[in-house]
Amino acid sequence: MRALTDLRRTPRAGPPRGPAGALRRLGRRIGPGRALAAALLVLLLALRVYDPPPVEALRLRTFDAFQVLAPRPRPPERPVAILDIDEASLAAFGQWPWSRTRMAEITRRLSEGGAAVVAFDVIFSEPDRLSPPLLAETVPGLNAAARADLLAQPDSDAVFAEALKAATAVLGQTASRAPVPWTGKEPPPQTGMAVVGPDLDPERALMSFPGLIRNLPVLERAAAGRGVFTISPERDGVVRRVPLILRAEGAVVPTLSVEILRVLTGADSILVRTDDTGVASVRLPDLAVPTDPGGQVWVRFSPHDPDIYISARDLLAGTVAPERIRDKIVLVGTSAVGLLDNRTTPIDRSMPGVEVHAQLLENLLFGTTLVAWNGMVLVEIGVAAAVSLAIIAFAPILGAFNLLLLGSLVAAGLAYASWYCFSEQSVLFDATFPLITTFLVYLTLVFTNYFREQAGRTRIRAAFGQYLSPALVEQLAANPEKLRLGGEERRLTIMFSDVRGFTTISEFYKTDPAGLTALMNRFLTPLTNAILDRRGTIDKYMGDAIMAFWNAPLDDPDQETNAAAAALDMLARMDALNAARRAEAEGGGHPVLPLDVGIGVNTGACVVGNMGSDLRFDYSVLGDTVNLASRLEGQSKFYGVKIILGAATAEAIRDRYPVLEIDLIQVKGKREPETISTLLGDEAFRRSGRFADLSARHAGMIAAYRARRWDEARAAATACRELAEGLRIDGLYRLYEARAAEFAEEPPPADWAGVYVATSK
Structure with a gap:
């Protein structure tokens, strides 16, 4: 057991003094697992600040799942309707674009029907190719009379402009990746913007485009408002956020939805509030909409709703019920697949772009937009850091199971908090980052602890594998705290075995000590295997004798039965060995001395544990039961049997094995007699x-x-x-x-x- 002494009693130098010693002591106190977990936490927090695409994608997918689980309920009164240039309308009136006179007719009918605002999710950036004056100039082969007649008719764009002026109309614009020249003689009309907040240019945080495609100047001047209907999806192509303001041609301009509300409320300008991160909110009279730093809002979507669509064909045919238009915001757009204006939302794979604006308007009017506070990232980082640091601090105190239980409760709490914020408060709180961070920190602690324990077990196996039984080695590897002086009282079954006549055998090999050693190894190996195969523990070898026991260090409820089976197997293996040696002797022409073994088995109370001194100790057993087992083995030759059992052992196996009572004996050194038996x-x-x-x-x-x-x-x-x-x-x-x-x-x-x-x- 020298390895045990080396492992536990190697002198150590005193701890170094000074700052280096203090750091080393602090390092030992913290431990490599905690240090690694803390380093990982710092890395993960930095990753959240940087927010690479995979981190953002996981967060967005979580919010998408929330939208699928709890889509926005449709309001009982629908304030928005969509005048749809659908497939049926294209079939009835021809391909797009239609003439501006038809668009003027649509505008007049909507205005006469009581529409509060008529807004266009289409753009009219080029002159009407079907305008009579333009036809007079472009159609070849016209005679003078026909050409004069066309020139005398009103310009279609002017007709459309008059209809826009008579209605409360908002025209759509679209952002461009390249500058677009303005063709008007006067500067284009613009919506007023008032910025209130810190000295931070909100334009740096806004979506920015070099150009802006406007409508014809005559139309722009006739409309009550102009808003950009550009929708930019996320990296994965899903529309989740829509800007309320953006930057185009160096100026801050409103998007279509917020411009509609400005016109509806009669406001002259839009108020933009900023904070240190960028845009904080966009405000109109009686309406304040929190935004992200880029001036965008998260739309809480409802499933596609065909009930808000009005076919342009039905409007022009006069078959639309008045209540479907009266006092509503009417968006003019298209659901026709061929016009390529369909978008992917968290709950719909293909939603017409005009309906995205309709849903955004309902969100703004009913206050159901999802709020992502500008400081929410700090909250998420703080929660992740706090929970992770708690895990790092309390991991050694709570233990793996309690830590897992507490972590599960915290994870459930974070998940519920994220869901509650979404479903009840319309606030976006990302629990995925704190959950993943704390889980990775927990795994780091678990795995470092596992590797540390495995390393310790490897050292124990290497140190004691040559001295103790495999079962004991594994027990010590699993529970290193058992490596201490002292023991516990347990009921054990003790076995002693000894080779009879070994003195004569030793004398036979007096000129061949190596041969005697080989013979001992040859018969001790099968006897040992017979014991270990039946869950026994080898205590020690004493020359040709073996001492073993059952029910320690591992519990063995069938200790007596296993000991009896081991004793029978030992006799069978010894018979096989003698047969092999006789065959070898006959082949080699030399004499052979057969090996005969006697076995004593006894069951009773013992003390088992590490016995010895501070410098050297063995895992062994003590007690009267052990002494009696040794005496029983010594009497086996006297009684002429192979196996002698103590009374307790015999009683435990009598119903399974053939046991015969031998005698009532008082062994040397004992006062009380013992009923002994043999196993046949x-x-x-x-x-x-x-x-x-x-x-x-x-x-x-x-x-x-x-x-x-x-x-x-x-x-x-x-x-x-x-x-x-x-x-x-x-x-x-x-x-x-x-x-x-x-x-x-x-x-x-x-x-x-x-x-x-x-x-x-």
């Missing part, structure tokens, strides 16, 4: 008729002997010897024959109780 074979022999006959005759012999019926006892012993032929217990019955004959000549004293007092070990 396996369970099959226990059920045989031969054993039943032998057991009955044997019991009669013991009864006659203790009743002083010497002749009857001797006759029974002779009969038993004949029944037991081949069972290798002839010596037992010859002993009883001799005893009966001796006592018949010279009876024992009157107080004799059938106890044999052993005079040797």
